[in-house]
Amino acid sequence: MKRMKTNKTKSLSLILSIVALSFYSCDTDETQRVTTLENLVFEEDFSGSELDMSIWSYDIGDGSDQGIAGWGNDELQTYTDRPENIKVEDGKLIITARQESFDGAGYTSARILTKEKLTQQYGRIEARMKMPWGRGLWPAFWMLGEDIDEVGWPLTGEIDIMEYRGQDPTIVHASVHGPGYSAGQAITKTYNLENDRLDTDFHIFGIEWGEDFINFYVDDFLYSRTTPEDVTGAWVFNKPFYLLINMAVGGTFVGSPNSETQFPQTLEVDYVRIFE
DSSP: OEEOOOOOOOOEEEEEEEOOOOSTTSOTTOEEEEEEEOOEEEEEOOOSSSOOTTTOEEEOBSSGGGTOGGGGTTOOEEEOOSTTTEEEETTEEEEEEEEEEETTEEEEEOEEEOTTTOEEOSEEEEEEEEOOOSTTEEEEEEEEETTHHHHOTTTTOEEEEEEOOTTOTTEEEEEEEBTTBOGGGSEEEEEEOTTSOTTSSOEEEEEEEETTEEEEEETTEEEEEEOGGGOSSOOOOSSOEEEEEEEEESOTTTOOOOTTOOSOEEEEEEEEEEEO
C-alpha cells in the first residue's frame, strides 16, 4: 500500500518529558521534546515487484556527473539500477553491494531518492530496515533540502536519520549538516543497541521533526535531540526535504573493505512511512 499526502487535518500532540538516556553521547538530564504523530500521510511498503518510479528515482554512477567523484566522500562504488544491485522482492526493497569490476569501479551498489517527486516538511519520518555487516559498508537513510540545486550543500541542509558503519553492528549515528556545521563538524549523536545486532533483525529508524527540533529514534526509543541552540550556524530545517536511501562501499566514514568483508551484502527495507 502506498498513501500520498492528503489535506486531512493534522494531528499533533506535544508532550514534554524527561528522558534518561543510557549512552555516552547525551547527558542523562537532557529535557527531550517528544511528539506523538498518528496521521499516516505516506506509506511505501514495497508490495509490488518493481520500484515505484512515481515516488523514487535512481542516482547512477560514481558522482562524477554531479561534480563530486566518490560522492564527495571518497566512496569506492558505482551506483546502478540493475536488479543485481536493487530490486523489490517479498515486500521489501533490497539493495545489494557487490565486489566486481563495473564501469571503472571495484564495487557496485544502489542509491534511490524522492527528489522532485516527494518532499516533506516536519512530521515523523521512519523506515524499518535490516543492516548488512562488514568493514567498509555504509548504508544510510537521510534527507536533503529540496532547494539544493539553488543554494548548494551544505546550505540546503542535510538530516541523516540513520548512518551505519558495517564494522560496528550495534551502533547507528544521526547527524544534521548545515552552514558552519557540515562534514566533520556536523552535529552527530550515536546510539548503541544493547544485547542485539542491527544486522540480524529489522529495526525502525526515524525522526520526529518540528520547527525548532529534530528528535531521533531507534525502535521508538528517543536517543537524540537537536535544536537551533545546538548548531553553530543558521538553522536550515524549516522547509521541505526529500528522502534518500543508499548503501555506499568505502569512504571517509567507514574506511575500505578488508579481507574479512564478505560480498555480496544486502540492505533490506521493509517500509518507509511519514506521519503528521
